[in-house]
Amino acid sequence: MKIQINIKKCGGCGEVKHRTEFSKNKRMKDGLQVECKVCNKKRNKKFREKNPEYMKEWSNKNPNYNTSWAKDTEESIVYVLKNVVTGEIYYGSSKNNRSYRRSYHFSLLRRNKHCNEQIQQSYNLFGEEAFDFQVIHQCKNPETARQIESWYIQKNIDKNWCLNQRISNVPPLNPANTQESA
Numbered sequence: 111m112k113i114q115i116n117i118k119k120c121g122g123c124g125e126v127k128h129r130t131e132f133s134k135n136k137r138m139k140d141g142l143q144v145e146c147k148v149c150n151k152k153r154n155k156k157f158r159e160k161n162p163e164y165m166k167e168w169s170n171k172n173p174n175y176n177t178s179w180a181k182d183t184e185e186s187i188v189y190v191l192k193n194v195v196t197g198e199i200y201y202g203s204s205k206n207n208r209s210y211r212r213s214y215h216f217s218l219l220r221r222n223k224h225c226n227e228q229i230q231q232s233y234n235l236f237g238e239e240a241f242d243f244q245v246i247h248q249c250k251n252p253e254t255a256r257q258i259e260s261w262y263i264q265k266n267i268d269k270n271w272c273l274n275q276r277i278s279n280v281p282p283l284n285p286a287n288t289q290e291s292a
């Protein structure tokens with residue numbers, strides 16, 4: 111029987127983390143990078159700061175990289191973070207692109223620093239694998255995204271599966287009543 115080891119000690123911070131916390135690297139024996147994603151990100155950031163010329167040259171050589179990333183940021187989003195085990199849902203909106211927003215939440219949750227105690231508690235109990243990030247609406251206007259988010263929260267905050275704790279002061283907008291969302 112093949113035993114799959116799901117945890118690994120990071121060569122950077124020394125923390126023992128789940129496999130999913132490491133990026134894949136085919137050249138390594140276990141198929142994973144030596145350092146965890148958090149350490150990797152720190153290292154990459156340091157490298158960029160120390161080598162501004164390299165970055166300039168790199169973006170000149172890869173002109174499409176920047177534009178494809180920019181496209182991703184054009185639209186504002188309304189999203190849910192869903193605990194697929196319990197069915198709990200947290201609503202949010204953002205004018206940033208989805209991968210950025212997703213990692214923003216998970217980076218706080220991993221460090222036990224999320225300002226919403228309910229989602230933090232749910233994360234601590236069930237772990238990252240239990241959570242799914244889904245975009246439910248896309249809009250050109252960030253204000254529309256905030257209004258739709260507000261509508262969902264007002265409608266559902268009393269439900270026991272809703273993880274949001276506060277109603278925002280943004281006027282709610284039913285997504286069915288706008289052309290803006292898709």
Ligand SMILES: [Zn+2]
Binds near residue numbers: 121124149
């Ligand atoms: Zn690490």
